[in-house]
Amino acid sequence: MSGTDEIERLIELMSRLPGLGPRSARRAVLHLIRKRALLLKPLAQSMQVVADTARECLNCGNVGTSDICALCEDEGRANGLLCVVEDVADLWAMERANVFKGRYHVLGGTLSALDGIGPDDLRIPQLKQRITAEAVSEVVLALNATIDGQTTAHYIADQLEGTVTLTSLAQGVPIGGELDYLDDGTITAALNARKPL
Template sequence: MAEASGDIQTLIDLLARLPGLGPRSARRAVLLMLKKRGQVMAPLAQAMAEVALKARDCVRCGNIGDADLCDICRNEKRANGEICVVEDVADLWAMERGRAFGGRYHVLGGTLSALDAVGPEDLRIPALIDRVSDEGVSEVILALNATVDGQTTAHYIAERLEGRVRVTSLAQGVPVGGELDYLDDGTIGAALRARRSV
């Protein structure tokens, strides 16, 4: 499907590899960029080159930022003794969008998995244990995905930290705005077991 000239086709092929974009939407995106070369294409290319150059993993928490320590680890207001453990930077961003957590994070970089031979040393679990001793942490909140691997990882971390710090995990229940009729049975069961008096 090499209908566009060389350079343009290269750009389409590269864009089409991004998640959520296929060849069709990559073509549409490139056409829009070509029509608005100055306003869209040049700034986008520059922003991308800049991030590619500057972005690095935070040495403390594993978040992505533009320095050795990420924005959150540099922000002293967030040193409230709480660490929220997430699987991935995407999950950290999701937590931040929730605007409910004021502490710091620890990004594991995955979950334990017997199938994929991922052990504690492959994740950033030892670094988490060190942080709990070093930083005067009062609570570790496990915000891992409600999948089998996520829950296995949560159990493992809870065991390792037992007796050293308060370990909590996100509540399970009916999502805000959720309709019971559309929820899976497991969620309804969990919400019932965790029922609260009104």
């Protein structure tokens, strides 16, 4: 394989990343090559370390470099609150907001009859075990406001009914949002969840 073929292979691999198409990947690879010592070599080393050490937390499903992630090991978070999310990206988004101080549970997807994903394909049985084992008093269902997300939330609510307090994230108009740009479902959810001033 010639040097050009190897560069083309890198471009092709990078174009598979979310948010990068072939043109963006080509620009990124050219930038990395130009900044070889500053970016490319450290990036390659870091990617190798992550490839060798990254694993899923055995407890919550988060991604880290140890069997139990730092969020699960943090005793300050053992406060009876458990936030259920669809995937690790959602967990990281919640953490970025820096407002939730409980623990998390990553389902690994949502129920989907069309895709053949049932309750046993997700981490729902582990969720039930954790609620008992960790003396969870409230489960926050922070699932996406999609049909599959809402179906999953209703299924979990049915499974946990009477065992724990269930809450969900509020839905509606985002801060800074303009009504003219919102879809009908968002406006409907916002109107139905209105509160007194």
